[in-house]
Amino acid sequence: MAPTVLYARSGELQIAYSILGAGPVDVVWCAGAMSHLQGQLASPYFRQMWDRLGTYSRLILFDRRGSGMSDRPPGVATLEERIDDIRAVMDAAQSERAHIFGVSEGGQMASLFAATYPDRTRSLILWGTRPRWTRTADYPWGPTDEQAERALEESVANGWRPDLTSPFMRRWLGPRYRDDPVFLEAWAELGQLSMTPAARAAQERMNRIADVRGVLSSIRVPTIILAGADDPVMPPEIARDLVARIPGARHVQFEGHGHLLLGAWDEVNETIREWVTQAAAPVAADRFLATVLFVDLVGSTDRVVRIGDTAWRDLLGRYYAAVRRDLAVYGGVEVDTAGDGLLAHFDGPGRAIRCAMAIERTAAALGLEARAGLHTGEVERDGGAIRGIAVHLAARVGALAGAGEVLVSSTVRELVAGSGFSFADRGTHTLKGIPEPRQVLAVEAPA
Numbered sequence: 001m002a003p004t005v006l007y008a009r010s011g012e013l014q015i016a017y018s019i020l021g022a023g024p025v026d027v028v029w030c031a032g033a034m035s036h037l038q039g040q041l042a043s044p045y046f047r048q049m050w051d052r053l054g055t056y057s058r059l060i061l062f063d064r065r066g067s068g069m070s071d072r073p074p075g076v077a078t079l080e081e082r083i084d085d086i087r088a089v090m091d092a093a094q095s096e097r098a099h100i101f102g103v104s105e106g107g108q109m110a111s112l113f114a115a116t117y118p119d120r121t122r123s124l125i126l127w128g129t130r131p132r133w134t135r136t137a138d139y140p141w142g143p144t145d146e147q148a149e150r151a152l153e154e155s156v157a158n159g160w161r162p163d164l165t166s167p168f169m170r171r172w173l174g175p176r177y178r179d180d181p182v183f184l185e186a187w188a189e190l191g192q193l194s195m196t197p198a199a200r201a202a203q204e205r206m207n208r209i210a211d212v213r214g215v216l217s218s219i220r221v222p223t224i225i226l227a228g229a230d231d232p233v234m235p236p237e238i239a240r241d242l243v244a245r246i247p248g249a250r251h252v253q254f255e256g257h258g259h260l261l262l263g264a265w266d267e268v269n270e271t272i273r274e275w276v277t278q279a280a281a282p283v284a285a286d287r288f289l290a291t292v293l294f295v296d297l298v299g300s301t302d303r304v305v306r307i308g309d310t311a312w313r314d315l316l317g318r319y320y321a322a323v324r325r326d327l328a329v330y331g332g333v334e335v336d337t338a339g340d341g342l343l344a345h346f347d348g349p350g351r352a353i354r355c356a357m358a359i360e361r362t363a364a365a366l367g368l369e370a371r372a373g374l375h376t377g378e379v380e381r382d383g384g385a386i387r388g389i390a391v392h393l394a395a396r397v398g399a400l401a402g403a404g405e406v407l408v409s410s411t412v413r414e415l416v417a418g419s420g421f422s423f424a425d426r427g428t429h430t431l432k433g434i435p436e437p438r439q440v441l442a443v444e445a446p447a
Contacts, residue, residue, distance in 0.1 A: 002038070002041040002042050003018045003019060003020055003041060004018065005017070005018050005037050005038055005041075005069060006018060006019075006092065007092075008062075008085075008088045008089045008091065008092030008093075009088060009092075010065065010081075010084050010085045010087075010088035010089075011081075011084065013065050013070065013071035013073060014070065014071045015062055015063065015064070015065060015070045015071070015085045015088055015089055016037050016062060016063045016068060016069035016070045017037070017060060017061060017062035017063075017089045017092065017093065018037050018041060018060075018061045018062075019058060019059065019060055019061075019093055020050050020051065020053070020054035020058075020059040020061065021051075021053070021054020021055060021056075021057055021058050021059050022054075022058055023054065023055065023056045023057040023058050023059075024056075024057075024277075025056075025057050025058070025098075025099060025122065025276050025277065026057065026058045026060060026090075026093070026095040026097070026098035026099065026122075027053065027057040027058070027059050027060065027098060027099045027101055027125075027276060028060045028062075028086060028089070028090060028095070028098045028099070028100050028101065029050075029059060029060065029061045029062075029101050029103070029106075030064075030086065030100065030101060030102040030103065030106030030107070030109055030110040030113075031061075031062075031063070031064070031067075031103060031105075031106050032103045032104030032105040032106050032128075033104065033105045033194070033200075033203070034067075034190050034191050034194040034195075035063045035064065035067050035068045035194055036063065036067070036068035036069065036190060036193040036194050037061060037062070037063050037068055037069050038068075038069060039068075039189070039190055039193050040061075040190070041061075043186060043190075045183060045186065045262055046262070048265075049261070049262055049265045049269075052265070052269055053269070053272065056273050056276065056277055057099070057276055058093075058095075060089060060090065060093050060095060060098065062085065062086075062089045064077060064082050064085050064106075064109070065077045065081060065082070065085055066195065066199050066203070067194050067195050067199075068193070068194055070085075072196075072199065075202070075418070075420060076199070076202040076203055076205075076206045076418040077203070077206075077418070078206070078350060078416060078417065078418045078419045079108060079109055079112050079210055079212070079415060079417070079418075080112075080348035080349060080350045080351070080415065080416065080419075081350075082109040082112075083109055083112050083113040083116060083117075083348075084348070086100070086109065086110075086113050087113075087117065087120065090120060096120070097119070097120055097121065097122050098120070098121070098122060099121075099122045099123045099124075099125055099275075099276045100113055100114055100121050100123070100124050100125070101125040101126075101127075101272075102124070102125070102126050102127070102129055103127050103128065103129070103261055104127070104128045104129055104233065104259065104261075105129070105133075105207065106129070107126045107127070107128075107129025107130070108129065108130075108131065108210060108212050110124060110125075110126065110129075111124065111126070111129075111131070111212050111215070111216060111219060111246075112212055112215060112289070112415070114219050114221050114223070115215045115216070115218040115219045115220075115288070115289035115378075116288060116289045116290070116347050116348075117288070117347070118220055118221050118287070118288050119288075121221045122221070122222075122276075123221055123222040123223065123224070123275065123276070124219060124221055124222070124223040124224075124246075125223075125224055125226070125272065125275065125276075126223070126224070126225045126226065126242070127226045127227070127261050127268070128226075128227060128228065128231050128233055128234045128259050128261065129234060129242070130142065130233070130234060130238060130242070131211060131212045131213040131216060131242060131245065132210065132211040132212070132213060132414075133148075133207050133208060133210075134148055134208045134209075139213070141237070141238050141241075145208055148204070148208050149205075152201060152204050152205070155204075156197065156201060159197075160191055160192065160197055160200065161188055161191070161192075162188070162191070164178070164184050164187070164188070168232060171230060171232050171258050172231075172232055172233070172258050172259045172260065173187075173258055173259075173260055173263070174228070174230070174256075174257045174258030174259070174260050174263035174264070175256065175257075175258075175263070176257075176260075176262070176263035176264075177260060177262065177263050178258075202418075203418075206417050206418035207417075209414070209417040209418075210414065210415070210417040210418070211414035211415075211417075212414075212415070213245060213414075214376070214377070214410075214411035214414060214415075215289050215376060215377070215378075215411070215415070216242075216245040216246050217245060217246070217247060217378070218287075218288070218289040218377065218378035219246050219247065219249075220247065220287055220288075222248070222250075223246050223248065223249040223250065224249070224250045224251075224252065224271075224275050225239060225242055225243050225246075225249055225250070225251050225252070226252050226254070226268055226271065226272075227239040227251070227252075227253050227254070228253075228254050228255075228256075228257035228258055228259065228264055229253050229254065229255045229256070229257070230255075230256060230257060230258055231257065231258055231259045232258070232259060233259045234259070236253065239251060239253065252271055254267050254268060286380055286381045286382075287378055287379070287380045287381075288378070288379065288381070289376065289377070289378055289379075290345040290346065290347065290376070290377075290378075290379045290386070290390070291345065291346045291347075291348065291349040291351075291352040291374055291375070291376045291412065292343070292344075292345050292374065292375055292376075292377070292379065292386070292390050292391050292393075292394035293332065293342070293343070293344045293345065293346065293352050293355065293356055293372060293373075293374050293394065294341065294342070294343055294372065294373045294374075294394045294395045294397075294398035295323075295341065295342040295344075295356065295359050295360075295370050295371070295372045295398070296339075296340055296341040296342070296370065296371060296398065297319075297340040297341075297363065297368055297369065297370055298369040298370065298371055298402075298403040299369060299403075300312075300339075300340045300368075303315075303368075315366060315368075316340060318366060319362070319363060319366055319368060320337060320342075322362045322365075322366070323342060323359050323362060326355055326358040326359050326362055327344055327355060329355070329358070330346065330351045330352070330354055330355035330358065331346060331347065331348070331351055332344040332345070332346050332351070332352070332355050333345050333346070335384065335385060335386055336385070342359070343386075343391070343395075345379065345386055349374065349376050349408075349412045349415045349416050350416045350419045350421075352374050352412075353374065353406065353408065353412070353416065353421060353443055356372035356374060356406045356443075357406060357443070359372065360372065360404055360406065364404070369403035369404055370403075370404070371398060371401035371402060371403055371404070371405050371406075371407075372398055372401060372405070372406045372407070373394050373395065373396070373397035373398020373399065373400070373401055373406075373407050373408070374394055374397065374398075374406070374407070374408045374409070374412050375390055375393040375394040375397055375408070375409040375411060375412060376390070376409070376411045376412050376415055377389065377390025377393065377411065378390055379391060389433075389434065392433050392434065393409060393431065393434055393438065394409075396429075396431035396432060396433070396434060397409055397431070397438075397440055400426065400429065400440055401442075405442055406442065406443040407426060407440050407441065407442055407443075408423070408440070408441050408442075408443060409438055409439070409440065409441075410438065410439040410440075410441065412441075413441050421443055421444075422443075422444045423441040423442060423443060423444060424441060424442045424444050425439070425441055426440040426441055426442050427439070427440060428440070
C-alpha cells in the first residue's frame, strides 16, 4: 500500500509530500527533473529503492512546486523558491534537522539549502549533479546555450518522449535498465506526469542560467558526493571539480553505472546507510550563506544643511520606521543602521532585491534618494552583527550605485535565474579589499 500524499503550505502554494519509514534520522529527497509522488510511490522500481532507504531513516519525499502533485506557480520555480519548499515540507513533517539528498537537478537546490540553513542540515548528499548545466568560459563541461536550445526544441517537437535507444540515453540509463522495456515505458510516462510541456520548457531554460558555484565554498556541513564512473552527466572530471569546491567534501565513485540512481542502488545504498547513521556531528550554525544588503541615502549632507538637524532627525526616523516595515515584509534581518546607512541580510537573493527596490520607493516617497548594493556569500554571526568578505563586497557594490539604483554581484544574478528580473552589465570592477575583480550588474526590471 502506497503511503499517503500530504500537503505543506509554502507561501501561497501547496507542496505535495510523503513520508516513508520511521528510522532515527530524517532524509529529505530532492528529486531531479522528473517527480510525481503518486506515480513513483506506486512504482515497484522506486519503492524498492525508497523502502530500503526507509529502513534506516525517516524518508521525506516531495514534489517541488510546478511538478508532480504540487501546485503550479504563475512562473518558473526559482532556486530560492525551491529551498522554501524544502523548509516548508520539513516544518510540516516536524523535521528539525535532516540529511539533504540532492539527485541530479535536485543537487542545486540541495546545495543552496545546505549553505543557507546549516542549522536545519545534518549533512549534504549529492548524486549525479552539477553546479551549472551549460558550458561557460570558466566551466568547460556541458552543452553550449545554443546546443541546449536546439535539444530543447527537438524535445518539444518529439512530444517530450526521448529516444531511449540513442547511445547517450543508453549510457545515461545504465546497464541495469536500458534493455528493460517495462521500465522504459514507465520512465517515459513519468516524464509526462511530472510537468506540463510549457512548464518543462521554462524549467529547462531556467536551468541553463542557474549557477551555484559561487555558494559552494559556503557549505560547512558534512558532504558526500556520489557518482557513477560512466555517468555522462557527471563524469569523473566534473565530480572532482565539484568536490574541490565544497570544503571537506568526500567523493565516492561507483564503477559500471550510468546516471540513473535506481540502477546503482544496490552498491550505493550501503554507502548512504553508513553515512546517514555515522556522519559527523552537525556543525555550529554561526557561519551560513546570506544575501547581504547595503543601502544608504544620496546627498544626505546637503539635505541636513537645507532643513536643519532637528528636521533631519525627524525625517530619518520616519524613513527607518518605513524601512523596517519593508524588511518585515521581505524577511530581512536588520543588522545595523549607522547615520543614513542600513545593513541587513536575507535568506534568499530574490527577496533581498525586492526589498531593496521597496526601500528605494520608500525613500522616494519621503523625498529622499537611496542606492543599494547586494551580494550573496558566507557570513559569520557575531552576536547581533555579521562578519565576512560578503559584507565588505556588498558595501563596495553599493558604493558604485547611483541614486535610485540597485546593483548586485554576478553571484546574485546567477541565483535568481527564472525570477523575472533583468540586469544591465555595469562592468567588472576591482573592489577595495576584495582579492579578485567582480562583475557588477544593475537590476532593471522587477519580477
